[in-house]
Amino acid sequence: MDSEIHKAARYDRQVRLWQRGGQARLEHSHVCVINGNTTSAEILKNLVLPGIGEFTIVDLKTVSDADLSGNFFLTETDVGSSIAEAICANLCELNADVRGNAVREDLLKLLNDSGFWRRFDVVVVTERIRKEQLERLEGILWPHNIPLMRVWTCGFSGAVRISRFETAVVDTHDPSPTFDLRLDCPWPELAAYADSFDLDELDDAEHAHVPYIVIYLKALEHWRKTNGSLLALPLSYPEKTDFRRNYVESMARNMGLETNFIEASQSIHRALQKTNVPASVAELFQRPETSDSSLRETKAPFWLLIRALKEFVSSSGGFLPLPGVLPDMVSTTSSYVLLQQIYRKKALEDKLTFLSIMLELHESLGFESDFDAETIANVCKNSALIHLSNGSQLNNHNNLLSRLSKSLEQSSDHNLLLVSYFGIVALDSLAEQESHDFSHFVQTFCDITRVPLQNLTEPIKNVLNELYIHNTSRYLNVCSYMGGIVGQEILKIVTAQYIPLDNLYVFDGIKSMSEKWKAL
Amino acid sequence: MQSLVNSSITPLLNTPGPFNEFPGEFSPLEAVKALKETRVLMIGAGGLGCEILKNLVFTGFRKIDIIDMDTIDVSNLNRQFLFRESDIGKSKAEAAAAFLRRRIKDESLEITSHFCAIQEKDQSFYRQFSVVICGLDNVEARRWINALLVGMVDSALNNLIPMVDGGTEGFRGQSRVIIPTVTSCFECSLDMLSPKLTYPVCTIANTPRLPEHCIEWASQLEWPRRFGDRKFDADIPEDVDLMHSIALARAKEFGIANVTRSLTLGVVKNIIPAIASTNAIIAASCCNEVFKLVTSCNPVLDNYMMYSGDESIFTYTYAHAKKANCPVCGTEVRAISALRWWTLRNLIDVLKTKQEFLLKLPSVAKADIPLYIALPEHLRLLTENNLNMKLIDLVSPGEEVVVTDANLPISMRLLVSKYDGPDVEPQDISSLLKS
Numbered sequence: 028m029d030s031e032i033h034k035a036a037r038y039d040r041q042v043r044l045w046q047r048g049g050q051a052r053l054e055h056s057h058v059c060v061i062n063g064n065t066t067s068a069e070i071l072k073n074l075v076l077p078g079i080g081e082f083t084i085v086d087l088k089t090v091s092d093a094d095l096s097g098n099f100f101l102t103e104t105d106v107g108s109s110i111a112e113a114i115c116a117n118l119c120e121l122n123a124d125v126r127g128n129a130v131r132e133d134l135l136k137l138l139n140d141s142g143f144w145r146r147f148d149v150v151v152v153t154e155r156i157r158k159e160q161l162e163r164l165e166g167i168l169w170p171h172n173i174p175l176m177r178v179w180t181c182g183f184s185g186a187v188r189i190s191r192f193e194t195a196v197v198d199t200h201d202p203s204p205t206f207d208l209r210l211d212c213p214w215p216e217l218a219a220y221a222d223s224f225d226l227d228e229l230d231d232a233e234h235a236h237v238p239y240i241v242i243y244l245k246a247l248e249h250w251r252k253t254n255g256s257l258l259a260l261p262l263s264y265p266e267k268t269d270f271r272r273n274y275v276e277s278m279a280r281n282m283g284l285e286t287n288f289i290e291a292s293q294s295i296h297r298a299l300q301k302t303n304v305p306a307s308v309a310e311l312f313q314r315p316e317t318s319d320s321s322l323r324e325t326k327a328p329f330w331l332l333i334r335a336l337k338e339f340v341s342s343s344g345g346f347l348p349l350p351g352v353l354p355d356m357v358s359t360t361s362s363y364v365l366l367q368q369i370y371r372k373k374a375l376e377d378k379l380t381f382l383s384i385m386l387e388l389h390e391s392l393g394f395e396s397d398f399d400a401e402t403i404a405n406v407c408k409n410s411a412l413i414h415l416s417n418g419s420q421l422n423n424h425n426n427l428l429s430r431l432s433k434s435l436e437q438s439s440d441h442n443l444l445l446v447s448y449f450g451i452v453a454l455d456s457l458a459e460q461e462s463h464d465f466s467h468f469v470q471t472f473c474d475i476t477r478v479p480l481q482n483l484t485e486p487i488k489n490v491l492n493e494l495y496i497h498n499t500s501r502y503l504n505v506c507s508y509m510g511g512i513v514g515q516e517i518l519k520i521v522t523a524q525y526i527p528l529d530n531l532y533v534f535d536g537i538k539s540m541s542e543k544w545k546a547l
Numbered sequence: 548m549q550s551l552v553n554s555s556i557t558p559l560l561n562t563p564g565p566f567n568e569f570p571g572e573f574s575p576l577e578a579v580k581a582l583k584e585t586r587v588l589m590i591g592a593g594g595l596g597c598e599i600l601k602n603l604v605f606t607g608f609r610k611i612d613i614i615d616m617d618t619i620d621v622s623n624l625n626r627q628f629l630f631r632e633s634d635i636g637k638s639k640a641e642a643a644a645a646f647l648r649r650r651i652k653d654e655s656l657e658i659t660s661h662f663c664a665i666q667e668k669d670q671s672f673y674r675q676f677s678v679v680i681c682g683l684d685n686v687e688a689r690r691w692i693n694a695l696l697v698g699m700v701d702s703a704l705n706n707l708i709p710m711v712d713g714g715t716e717g718f719r720g721q722s723r724v725i726i727p728t729v730t731s732c733f734e735c736s737l738d739m740l741s742p743k744l745t746y747p748v749c750t751i752a753n754t755p756r757l758p759e760h761c762i763e764w765a766s767q768l769e770w771p772r773r774f775g776d777r778k779f780d781a782d783i784p785e786d787v788d789l790m791h792s793i794a795l796a797r798a799k800e801f802g803i804a805n806v807t808r809s810l811t812l813g814v815v816k817n818i819i820p821a822i823a824s825t826n827a828i829i830a831a832s833c834c835n836e837v838f839k840l841v842t843s844c845n846p847v848l849d850n851y852m853m854y855s856g857d858e859s860i861f862t863y864t865y866a867h868a869k870k871a872n873c874p875v876c877g878t879e880v881r882a883i884s885a886l887r888w889w890t891l892r893n894l895i896d897v898l899k900t901k902q903e904f905l906l907k908l909p910s911v912a913k914a915d916i917p918l919y920i921a922l923p924e925h926l927r928l929l930t931e932n933n934l935n936m937k938l939i940d941l942v943s944p945g946e947e948v949v950v951t952d953a954n955l956p957i958s959m960r961l962l963v964s965k966y967d968g969p970d971v972e973p974q975d976i977s978s979l980l981k982s
Contacts, residue, residue, distance in 0.1 A: 097555030501555035511827030
């Protein structure tokens with residue numbers, strides 16, 4: 028079989044999620060995992076199978092008998108050899124397209140070479156490394172916006188924390204988008220299309236196939252005349268109900284049979300809304316990163332797009348580029364195809380306008396125009412859903428501490444999952460201390476959380492006790508669960524699609540519950 | 548060797564934790580023994596199944612049966628890591644079992660594979676197992692095993708076989724624990740499934756607008772018209788090419804864009820996106836429940852965990868409630884209101900298409916009088932004339948019928964509570980449209 032066809036068949040089930048663009052980015056990504064163990068093997072399995080470009084395992088250790096237990100990706104014959112090389116070889120067997128590297132060097136030495144780390148798209152730490160080494164690593168990655176993930180598995184619990192300066196996603200795959208149809212502000216071609224229908228002249232069959240966009244535009248015109256406002260929209264609940272009953276449904280000849288009117292009546296919330304720039308996007312326009320001086324300095328592609336979008340909005344009278352996606356609606360083929368052409372033509376015009384703004388912007392800043400057509404199309408299609416979040420560094424969690432101290436008495440599942448997180452962090456810290464007994468562990472937890480010992484409730488003590496007595500990082504079900512979670516977050520990050528975790532996730536395998544927070 | 552395989556789990560079983568429900572009765576030795584001796588049945592050796600088998604074996608389980616009727620396809624290799632290119636065409640159950648036997652050289656490990664449909668095995672087969680773990684990609688098989696396990700419960704004997712069920716779709720999934728007759732069962736939650744996307748036949752035939760409409764026209768109407776009895780086979784590339792070209796011609800005629808080969812395949816095979824990471828998450832969750840259940844080391848999920856990863860990470864854990872009128876585990880009658888113009892055929896269509904029923908081959912009887920029997924053929928021929936009779940003439944308002952299905956071990960009491968609407972069926976407007 029031809030290799031390209033073969034590849035398409037092999038990756039078919041995932042490319043339906045992130046399309047070829049996402050797959051291409053995945054195939055050009057390089058992920059580094061520090062420490063070879065069950066969790067790191069499970070994470071990498073979930074990346075090697077879908078075809079990540081390259082991965083690197085950093086570990087000095089050799090495989091011991093104990094390492095085999097619970098790890099599918101180490102075999103008896105590997106005992107005594109490099110753990111990084113052994114896991115790497117066993118993983119590469121899963122997919123010949125993936126390149127795996129094993130680095131048997133001292134972490135401390137590698138941390139002296141920041142160039143070594145900058146080649147990666149994500150770096151994951153799967154086992155405790157010394158606190159100062161972790162901070163040093165974070166210091167190298169943070170300025171380059173390379174995500175650092177710290178993953179813990181502890182008995183029946185697991186957690187992951189992501190440290191990244193900024194996460195920007197254009198292709199967010201919003202699962203329930205409302206439709207951007209511009210019904211409140213139709214451009215001339217769309218208005219003319221609606222005017223071309225004279226409903227009274229149509230026979231019953233034609234009347235039952237008028238696209239609901241036309242029904243809305245006519246009903247809205249009528250509603251606006253009656254309500255004396257030429258720009259208003261029915262927005263409140265009573266207004267929408269009135270609009271539906273007395274303007275849309277009243278136009279039908281038979282509300283029980285005309286499926287286009289039934290559809291119109293049911294689609295008001297999704298289809299009819301005020302066209303504006305969402306607050307989340309308008310906020311981006313105000314950011315200092317969009318200024319000439321900042322762009323000259325950073326040349327950040329994301330902020331160049333935002334700046335161009337800002338100029339687009341101001342030149343278009345307050346509108347984002349039209350995505351041009353028309354939902355299916357009851358209609359004859361010819362009416363629908365014509366309507367689709369009108370939306371697509373407008374979307375194409377908007378895209379060309381945006382492109383010329385991008386070109387002018389690059390010229391005025393003295394930059395090469397090195398963006399591609401896919402990027403432009405992507406922004407124009409998703410501009411209302413663009414996502415940006417600013418992360419925090421691993422040792423920032425004051426907001427969670429104050430939340431915990433305020434709600435010590437409430438032993439809700441939510442709070443106890445937060446206790447699990449600080450318990451896991453306390454176990455990390457305990458490992459660097461001399462005494463490892465339970466009372467010392469509890470004291471460490473109290474020191475980290477600044478909760479006085481006498482304030483610990485029974486449910487909190489139970490959570491700590493559970494973590495302490497079942498403290499193993501090798502329980503495969505939890506390693507594999509967290510491997511799935513981390514693998515998935517890496518897929519989202521490297522394909523630059525879907526919205527990744529920001530920034531803390533905790534799983535409790537006893538209650539089979541999980542929770543996420545943003546630690547600051 | 549065995550102790551090494553188990554050493555990763557011994558810290559979990561050495562001491563009962565604070566959440567152990569029966570710390571006084573818990574014994575580490577008994578827990579390890581239970582892992583070694585409990586017979587587990589895995590249904591499905593696909594994306595979830597590969598993960599499940601790995602997790603069970605590497606957390607101490609030693610007696611595992613795998614049942615799967617599927618063979619390995621190239622599109623499985625992006626997630627089903629127990630299979631290689633050289634395995635394409637082989638039985639999934641057999642290849643997965645063979646891989647683990649090669650991988651673990653432990654004489655106490657007994658993995659038995661069954662290359663067949665689950666419906667081919669009878670109650671005596673299923674009775675051998677203490678727990679069933681399902682990693683399936685279809686609703687029919689889940690309903691069948693669920694109904695069978697609930698039906699096998701004999702309240703006099705303590706013989707419940709718990710069923711742990713996982714399912715994934717793209718970045719989403721769920722895991723759940725079903726204790727037959729105790730918790731809600733799979734049938735109780737049938738209405739939570741997202742309905743399969745279908746298009747009205749009149750749209751496909753008269754007013755296509757989307758590329759999907761053209762593909763459905765090609766597969767539902769044009770293929771049977773052109774090729775008669777020659778069934779379309781989505782696994783034959785030439786058939787897919789042909790279907791694609793028929794759909795493409797239709798699209799061209801109507802000015803519809805974007806009929807691609809990939810979309811054609813997706814529509815005709817009803818392809819559900821699948822990735823390794825979601826399977827790993829759901830399979831691990833299911834195996835964790837089986838581990839807790841068999842070792843009694845901690846409480847088991849009660850009873851449903853929903854998972855979604857497309858926007859950050861979200862899970863929701865709750866006790867899904869039993870339905871009193873569940874046709875599998877409930878005791879109450881289910882009521883339906885009919886329309887006056889319905890024939891028995893309309894009722895059968897409702898039983899086939901409505902989300903709360905979704906039956907494939909329903910039969911309907913009143914007291915002991917068969918109204919329509921789908922199988923066997925001679926009974927169908929005897930009863931099929933009833934299909935055109937008015938329902939109201941066969942079943943009075945307030946009367947009960949019993950619905951069974953040739954594909955499912957269930958029997959449902961259905962009350963036709965009342966009749967509404969006109970006596971004559973209203974006319975369909977689309978059929979009047981001038982072409």
